[in-house]
Structures are given as C-alpha cells and as structure tokens.
Amino acid sequence: MADGLQAYCRECSAEYYRQRQEAKGRKVRERVSVPAGHKRCPQCCEVKPHSEWERNKSTSDGWASKCRVCRAQRDELIAAQGGVCCVCLSAPATDVDHCHKTGRVRGVLCFNCNSGLGLLRDDPEAMYRAADYLEGNAWKPTLVAPGVYQLPS
Numbered sequence: 001m002a003d004g005l006q007a008y009c010r011e012c013s014a015e016y017y018r019q020r021q022e023a024k025g026r027k028v029r030e031r032v033s034v035p036a037g038h039k040r041c042p043q044c045c046e047v048k049p050h051s052e053w054e055r056n057k058s059t060s061d062g063w064a065s066k067c068r069v070c071r072a073q074r075d076e077l078i079a080a081q082g083g084v085c086c087v088c089l090s091a092p093a094t095d096v097d098h099c100h101k102t103g104r105v106r107g108v109l110c111f112n113c114n115s116g117l118g119l120l121r122d123d124p125e126a127m128y129r130a131a132d133y134l135e136g137n138a139w140k141p142t143l144v145a146p147g148v149y150q151l152p153s
Helices: 009-025 069-080 111-119 124-134
Strands: 039-041 047-049 095-098 105-109 142-145 147-149
Touching: 069 105, 095 111, 105 111
Parallel strands: none
Antiparallel strands: 039 047, 095 105, 142 147
8 A cells, every 4th residue: 555554454464365375275374373482383383482492593583493302303314314315315404305195204305306396296297207308308299280289108
C-alpha cells in the first residue's frame, strides 16, 4: 500500500497464504507457539529450552538450526560414512537426506547432491535420464513429418 502497510493483518495474510498453497496442492506446516526461552527443532519437531541448543552467532535468533540431540545424530551418521557425501564421494557430508514420502533417513550428503535429488523430486527415472544425458545419450523425439514426432523406444 502507499502508506507502507499491508492491506490485511498478519493473521489474515497468513491464512490467505495457507489457502493459496493448499489450493495448489502444497502442504503448509502448522504454526506452533513457542514460549520464551524455547525453540522448536525442525528435525525432531519438539519444542525445547535454549539449554538444549548450541549458540550460533550467524543465525537471526543466535541459536543453532537443530537441537543438540539431532545434531549429535547427524554427526554419528557423518562419522559412520567417513565424513564424505554418499553420492559424489568428494565433498564433505553436511545435509541429512530423507525420503519425502516415508520420512526415512537415507544418509548424509553434501549440499549440492542433496539439492540435486530434491530438484529431481527423488524420481529414479528422472535421475536415469539425467545420467543418460550426461553420457551423451539424450532422449530426443525424432521429427518424421511436419508436427509429427516419433518417440524413442
């Protein structure tokens, strides 16, 4: 608006956003109230007191992104796989990878490999096509007549 304020209050804007996202078929996380001196861990979904968190000056609230217990579990996974990403085998493992359908943890990957899997929507067929593409075997339809394409078998 011209005065720099929103047209709706924060709660109404949040509800409108939720409705738009659900109409698109996207899941919107339920907002959890957190008492003062506590923080919610996105990994275990528990609200814990600040005594259960490490300090981190680079974050907006001054606390780590995950609680001590979840960070320790991640560190155990990293140590179990030698500290290296399971996919590229060269970068340090930093991000816990999980199946978006089941929630099962698969391992720890580097940021790039974890992002790549997510961008390909954890679809093995898309990953096989990407590997074929990198090897020079791109899947391309062949033009056999104007407007008529033959798909590869």
